[in-house]
Amino acid sequence: MADMYDLNAIRDSFFASQSKQGAAQQEVYVDREGKVRLGTGGQDDAPLSRVPQSTFAANANAARLERERRVVATKMPANTYYEDAPGAEGWVYEISTMFEHRYVMCARFDGVEYQVRLIEPELESLPSHDQHGFHLYHSGLICLSERSGSGQPTLEEAYARSATWALGVDFVRMGRPFPFNRKQ
Numbered sequence: 001m002a003d004m005y006d007l008n009a010i011r012d013s014f015f016a017s018q019s020k021q022g023a024a025q026q027e028v029y030v031d032r033e034g035k036v037r038l039g040t041g042g043q044d045d046a047p048l049s050r051v052p053q054s055t056f057a058a059n060a061n062a063a064r065l066e067r068e069r070r071v072v073a074t075k076m077p078a079n080t081y082y083e084d085a086p087g088a089e090g091w092v093y094e095i096s097t098m099f100e101h102r103y104v105m106c107a108r109f110d111g112v113e114y115q116v117r118l119i120e121p122e123l124e125s126l127p128s129h130d131q132h133g134f135h136l137y138h139s140g141l142i143c144l145s146e147r148s149g150s151g152q153p154t155l156e157e158a159y160a161r162s163a164t165w166a167l168g169v170d171f172v173r174m175g176r177p178f179p180f181n182r183k184q
Contacts, residue, residue, distance in 0.1 A: 107158045
């Protein structure tokens, strides 16, 4: 049996788990001081936290970004660019509606779905701003689906809904109801 702090054995356990070779790997744990080890140890050991041995997500993020780049290149405005400032990561794009109103938005993946934030114009500050009528929270987040504060499952869908939202908001800005919701 390997030493419980053998880094090669810990790595091998992760690799075996990630390649689904199940029975061969040992469980990996972390103690209260943050030390990573194999096995649960003896009765005198402090309580340990079991480490899930799935793949870390860096490659998944790279694959997602590559899919996003393809969508941007083929389906989004040519002016779209990726902003990677801390706290403001996402795809920034500008559209003009058929009424010639300009909207700048930023779509970002929040770990579950794509959220879109309105950057310009500042509709939230209008005296007539009604979150429900505009489908726009005071934070600038656009409501893209029925679930409160929710987005869309793909970048393409978030972009398409946000462009449709902008056209709908044009009608609201002209004193009409939002045209794409029944019962509104």
